[in-house]
Amino acid sequence: MDMEPLAQGTPKRRRWVVEKREKKKKKKKKKKKKREQMEDPQANGDHNHNHIPKKLKLSSPSSFISDSEIRQEFAHHQLGIARINNGSFGSCPASIIAAQKQWQLRFLQQPDDFFFNHLQNGILRSRTLITSLINADHVDEVSIVDNATTAAAIVLQHVGWAFAEGRFQKGDAVVMLHCAFQAVKKSIEAYVTRAGGSVIVVQLPFPVHSDQEIIAEFRKGLAMGKAHGRKVRLAIIDHITSMPCVVIPVRELVQICREEGVEQVFVDAAHAIGSVHVDVKEIGADFYVSNLHKWFFCPPSVAFLYCRKSPIALDLHHPVVSHEYGNGLAIESAWIGTRDYSSQLVVPDVLDFVNRFEGGIAGIRKRNHDAVVRMGELLARAWGTHLGSPPEMCPSMAMVGLPSSLRISSDDDALKLRTHLRDHFEVEVPIYYQALKDGEIGGDNWDGRVAGYARISHQVYNTVDDYLKLRDAINQLVKDGVTCNNLP
């Protein structure tokens, strides 16, 4: 190639420019192909742990979903909003919504036929796919319910009966993390405290620096709670805490529970499926629930509740009792009266959807995680703050410290800021208020103290611009000297 810069406008120069451009393109293509071949963690598409889903994607890059197809799938998301809160309510692609509508239509067309001939098979199909997805032993162990909130009611109502029927004695304890989801806390109040049980609350540190911190704190908290010889009947542990969001070393905590004589362990893994690897046998809990509508692309709402085979599992009941009462939780949950079960029937379609992505759900998880960490670090640098946990303890979400000048000093402040970001900056992100630790001086000592965190999510529809929008919004507020007091 002629390297001499030719005079502008001459045909030779134009040819040279074109040739240079073509060569650059070729080089880029080659590099991309090489990178893709190296990055694909699931080269032959073996995404399910125990058997292979029906559509095996051969590793031709052109058969993966494209960026513009992804945009189409989520074109119903409100334009102009930086939607970085997939964690709260999840998201559902257009093809799955369409699949769901087909099921809804089927019911409307001929509901009796739907009920007698199709519904139960459809639910069983979904349960079967989930069973292999999570490495459960048997489909009988997997029930489909509306959401983690419902699963908590199922497990805790069972505890309530145990107290009422004298299998548990007044004062026997249930363990929970201090940051358990509010619905779970209330469920404990409604079914355990009310029935005479006591509650051991284990504090987890935040910000957190390692799994070891969590393990140590949990062991300590559990031992303290067991002082006075209280019998611990059930521990409820998050796999991924909600606020603040951290991946918990749940396998180790379950192990500690066993060592400390806790009878049953219920893992609230609302966020887990689709954001971290889930192997229920490896985790070893008695009960494990995760929402499929958060990170697994299902429409609202559907969750699975895994109950390891045991005599106790046989005595779990759905609180809404139908004619199926007594036929096992999975069968009970599959009919709780006339309602719309369509969200429970699209799991096969969701597996097809995730398999359009390179690496399937594992690939999605990895890319979401990498992206959210990258974005979190970008924001932390921009604001002069830090992440609330190390990258390896972030799922597809990250807690990013907010500038102390915002003076977030209560849960109300956090909500106000969230509302303000929504209403004035078109950014949707939940804000967490981190209360002072013992010994920390509060009041006017705001210097450098990060009391608030933004919980950013990354799902396949997010782009860098979403996070830049948040960055700029916060920077604007800081620049304008806004504090949470100023907000309406």
Place this chain on the structure above:
Amino acid sequence: MEDPQANGDHNHNHIPKKLKLSSPSSFISDSEIRQEFAHHQLGIARINNGSFGSCPASIIAAQKRWQLRFLQQPDDFFFNHLQNGILRSRTLITSLINADHVDEVSIVDNATTAAAIVLQHVGWAFAEGRFQKGDAVVMLHCAFQAVKKSIEAYVTRAGGSVIVVQLPFPIHSDQEIIAEFRKGLAMGKAHGRKVRLAIIDHITSMPCVVIPVRELVQICREEGVEQVFVDAAHAIGSVHVDVKEIGADFYVSNLHKWFFCPPSVAFLYCRKSPIALDLHHPVVSHEYGNGLAIESAWIGTRDYSSQLVVPDVLDFVNRFEGGIAGIRKRNHDAVVRMGELLARAWGTHLGSPPEMCPSMAMVGLPSSLRISSDDDALKLRTHLRDHFEVEVPIYYQALKDGEIGGDNWDGRVAGYARISHQVYNTVDDYLKLRDAINQLVKDGVTCSDLP
């Protein structure tokens, strides 16, 4: 354009905004009705509105708008729109049923859920010692199976006992029901059992009969029954509902059966009382303790859209002459007419007099079919669906004491078809059933022959 409450005034607690002045041309036409139900499977004689209800296309469209709103921006939907939408629906229902106050009206998925709410409360009362072991709950022998199981799950399990009151069928008058109920209740109370709760159907499901529920509630009060729960799953949209007049403590009806809502939505009315304050939704969220209505309005992330289209349904029914009252009357008259047509054609009878039929009727089936069990009834139902494209539930009437069973089939009507009539039905639907049954009789088919 996208705002499902575009001209917004659904926020009232009295008459819906569109009062149709009585010009016939402004009422919905037959062809518009056909369009509204065009999604119903072609070729099926769909005479079972009672089981799963039906939903017109305009309401489905309204529901989809709400579903889209959630998908577009779920946080905004949750923080800014959902609670208002549910309150709007509750307010409209409050005036529809003549309740005193919107606080008395909660929206839940279905009657099955409402039963769990009321019965779990009974379970707690036993567990916490307010009720003593052996205290009783009363139910009708023909109570819906889910309700029976709920009683087992929450009452029997907790140490309560159950009084089962037999109601006669076929039935000839309200007086028969009243007399039987009074007798059954008195018998059950023998041995001085305290009766904590009676569960009475407003319209029994199988066999289907309108119960003189006001009188039965009165009897309960006279007999010292503490609380009365009326399971009125079928009532709203098929009979007149006035909860104050009926006088029960708890009253539930499904809006997706006869009130054109999508699956699924029901209201649970709880008369103001200290006990009502202690009812809880079994699925506990952060709203726990804020009252049943608020608890029920958020039981975790899920699709609440079916609960939000009540204003649109009121608009829909007001496109019909006489609104929902007109629809009720015409459905009732039509189903009685069709029932009598079938009874004449088959040489049988209706299971109850016309005034005890809602928008459904029990029509005796020819004895030659030899329906001799619940299984037979289900087999016949399936056969009608698969071979005659007729959808109708079949009821097996067990022998009464003293009746000779076995081979004595002459003239004994042991099976009934429960036919429904909703605005989308036509005479042809019932003629199809008539001809199907006649064909089976002609071919000498009995239920033993069916697969």
